[in-house]
Amino acid sequence: MEEPRIGVYVCNCGTNIAKVVDCDAVAEFAAKLPGVVVARSYKYMCSNPGQEMIVQDIEEQSLERVVVAACSPRMHEQTFRRALETAGLNPYLFEMANIREQCSWVHDDGAIATEKAQALVHAAVNRVARHEPLERMSVDMCPNTLVIGGGIAGMTAALELADAGKRVYLVEKQDHLGGNIARVDLTAPYLDSARDILTYLVTRVLEHDNIEVMTESRVERLDGFVGNFKATLGSLANAADGNAAVDVGSVIVCTGYKEFDAARITHYGYGKLPNVITSFELERMLRQGRIETKEGRPPQFVAIVHCVGSRSEEYHSYCSRVCCMTALKYAHEVKSALPKSYVSDVYVDMHAFGKGCEDFYRQSSEVKTLFLMYGRGEHPVIRKADPGDECGMLIEVNELLSGETVEIPADLVILMVGMEPREDVDDVAHLVSISTDKDGWFIESHPKLDPVATTTDGIFIAGACQAPKDIPDTVAQARAAAARILARIARGKLVVDAVYAEVDEDRCSGCRVCNELCPYVAIEYDETKRRSHIISALCKACGACVAACPSGAIKARHFTDEQIFAEIEGVLE
Amino acid sequence: MTFEPKIVGFLCNWCSYTGADLAGTSRIKYRPNVRVIRVMCSARIDPTFVIKALAEGADGVLICGCHPGDCHYTEGNYKTMRRYPLLKRLLADYGIDDERVRLEWVSASEGKRFADIVDDMTERLCELGPSLVKSALATDAVER
Ligand SMILES: Cc1cc2nc3c(=O)[nH]c(=O)nc-3n(C[C@H](O)[C@H](O)[C@H](O)COP(=O)(O)OP(=O)(O)OC[C@H]3O[C@@H](n4cnc5c(N)ncnc54)[C@H](O)[C@@H]3O)c2cc1C
Ligand code: SF4
Ligand code: FES
Numbered sequence: 001m002e003e004p005r006i007g008v009y010v011c012n013c014g015t016n017i018a019k020v021v022d023c024d025a026v027a028e029f030a031a032k033l034p035g036v037v038v039a040r041s042y043k044y045m046c047s048n049p050g051q052e053m054i055v056q057d058i059e060e061q062s063l064e065r066v067v068v069a070a071c072s073p074r075m076h077e078q079t080f081r082r083a084l085e086t087a088g089l090n091p092y093l094f095e096m097a098n099i100r101e102q103c104s105w106v107h108d109d110g111a112i113a114t115e116k117a118q119a120l121v122h123a124a125v126n127r128v129a130r131h132e133p134l135e136r137m138s139v140d141m142c143p144n145t146l147v148i149g150g151g152i153a154g155m156t157a158a159l160e161l162a163d164a165g166k167r168v169y170l171v172e173k174q175d176h177l178g179g180n181i182a183r184v185d186l187t188a189p190y191l192d193s194a195r196d197i198l199t200y201l202v203t204r205v206l207e208h209d210n211i212e213v214m215t216e217s218r219v220e221r222l223d224g225f226v227g228n229f230k231a232t233l234g235s236l237a238n239a240a241d242g243n244a245a246v247d248v249g250s251v252i253v254c255t256g257y258k259e260f261d262a263a264r265i266t267h268y269g270y271g272k273l274p275n276v277i278t279s280f281e282l283e284r285m286l287r288q289g290r291i292e293t294k295e296g297r298p299p300q301f302v303a304i305v306h307c308v309g310s311r312s313e314e315y316h317s318y319c320s321r322v323c324c325m326t327a328l329k330y331a332h333e334v335k336s337a338l339p340k341s342y343v344s345d346v347y348v349d350m351h352a353f354g355k356g357c358e359d360f361y362r363q364s365s366e367v368k369t370l371f372l373m374y375g376r377g378e379h380p381v382i383r384k385a386d387p388g389d390e391c392g393m394l395i396e397v398n399e400l401l402s403g404e405t406v407e408i409p410a411d412l413v414i415l416m417v418g419m420e421p422r423e424d425v426d427d428v429a430h431l432v433s434i435s436t437d438k439d440g441w442f443i444e445s446h447p448k449l450d451p452v453a454t455t456t457d458g459i460f461i462a463g464a465c466q467a468p469k470d471i472p473d474t475v476a477q478a479r480a481a482a483a484r485i486l487a488r489i490a491r492g493k494l495v496v497d498a499v500y501a502e503v504d505e506d507r508c509s510g511c512r513v514c515n516e517l518c519p520y521v522a523i524e525y526d527e528t529k530r531r532s533h534i535i536s537a538l539c540k541a542c543g544a545c546v547a548a549c550p551s552g553a554i555k556a557r558h559f560t561d562e563q564i565f566a567e568i569e570g571v572l573e
Numbered sequence: 574m575t576f577e578p579k580i581v582g583f584l585c586n587w588c589s590y591t592g593a594d595l596a597g598t599s600r601i602k603y604r605p606n607v608r609v610i611r612v613m614c615s616a617r618i619d620p621t622f623v624i625k626a627l628a629e630g631a632d633g634v635l636i637c638g639c640h641p642g643d644c645h646y647t648e649g650n651y652k653t654m655r656r657y658p659l660l661k662r663l664l665a666d667y668g669i670d671d672e673r674v675r676l677e678w679v680s681a682s683e684g685k686r687f688a689d690i691v692d693d694m695t696e697r698l699c700e701l702g703p704s705l706v707k708s709a710l711a712t713d714a715v716e717r
Binding site for chain 1: 643
């Protein structure tokens, strides 16, 4: 094989890499490898001058392949591929060696880290010599969108898209729109009415010509790929209605959350003590304008308990984010409805991080709420009061600020139940091929750089299904998802990655082992030719069929056996 | 000089490679003996990759994929899980110590776990000593 002309660039990443790895030594080592005609060490490869250096070398030194040893390819592979394209080189004739995340940041010994970096560069040089130019495919982008879930997230996203003139199918499993907000009275921290917000949104959604709302419905199947999905929708109310199929280019999952089941914490007596209720049960009373005990009397002592099911080792380790401010909202609402009542607020830490929230906290102390702090990992204990006591129940709290164990009276106890993923998250995740984290929330593509996309192209997430969220954050995320989709629709065409598997029909024995293996049903069997064939647009390049083919007839483009063997030799030489 | 085992790691792109990157972003230190090769999914790992690595002088091979149920391609790691015991049986037949080849699940949030696995495997391989596969293959070739 004639060695192609290779350029190697070792990034110092300021001092991030150079502090541990001797970058000049790595470049010197690379210069001696077969095919390498230029090897440089440079301060910041991803900067404009760094990229221009690559472009210039490609042009002046007629480079045919490029290796950048720098951060993770998950960080900057696309950046450098673009630089190659600028210089007129096929972007796949590029390889990165990860000497930051997987070398300089995890090792202290400079000599050993330098040796490891050299091995990784060796592997990349070996591999890139065997890269082939690949053509990306261009596909049409269908301008319709499927929105799953008609809560505030789903409705907001649908309106954003519909107002831009695009068609939206909004699928809601319940018989009405609104989601959890439909169960809320006033909203924290400005105390505006949830009903007003909702009425406005629901009316607009229902009246919009571009939005087709399907309540009591679900998505049965999603086939296809970004830009070209086919969704099968079914009715939950009437199976006889049959299924409808719609074409969409993108999907936004807005399935929200459900509340934690308070009965799981036995110390609180929920389900046994009739006047221990959840936040949602209080919301119902507030919406009806009557706060009362089961006996029909206005409570004199009201106690609010935070973090029910949240921030605990036993239940959920995360913070549900909205309960602290909602609890303060209750203190306000109870005090204004029953000015003579005593409100105590039993909390762990007061999380008042949102805009306007810290002020709201201050105002709540002014409405004479008694704040008591208990320790994380502990549970206040709620019990029935003794006959003759002037209250219905007593709550025992190890109060942290005073250091004393106190008993406070209560006629009505409100448990601030946290948020948790809905029962069917796994089904939904499977349906649209996205992942959930350890708690069951859907995983975004990148927590900071890309919080609305997912690792499946064309599938977006918005609202509380991604993590507990308040209304402002939900709305922001929903609009962001819609904007991302609109930008794509505006471009009209989509470029899809050129990495997929293909069958060499001359080597295929027609055994069909691969046919059942493909999770995307991308492999067809041609009865006349007696050969299997891969539909490249459906293939997601996992390579399961490649490893299984007994005839070695399937090639994973950009992850060929030859390329990986070359890499193995490189890391071990 | 003390023996420093060489480990070739095959990591799936979505969970495990990201997990290994996370160890870096979190500055978790671990033994420098692993050299990572990225594949799209653990199901892409052909048994011949493992054999090739041992033949080229690796003292150990680490295969990492997403936790069962979390594979980016839904079920790729179940295929890996089914293939792995077959590979292990084959290696045992050739007298290759069981601990030289390991399959572990590492999620994108388990940087610490990846570091611990590498440390532990390095430790075990130090105890086992160098793999003789490469030199055995060399003598074999000479004798023939
Ligand atoms: C007690 C309480 C009080 C709160 N008060 C406030 C407040 O004062 N201020 C504030 O900012 N936030 C508040 N919140 C938070 C607020 O409820 C959320 O921010 C908001 O509801 C998130 O909206 P969403 O659309 O993401 O989810 P949801 O409201 O949960 O809506 C999801 C929708 O999707 C539907 N759905 C689910 N799965 C499927 C499926 N598989 N197929 C079809 N449809 C499906 C559901 O039926 C639902 O209609 C409160 C929360 C609680 C628990
Ligand atoms: S290319 Fe990566 S490693 Fe180099 S400077 Fe940029 S971020 Fe840092
Ligand atoms: S993508 Fe990680 S095991 Fe399949």
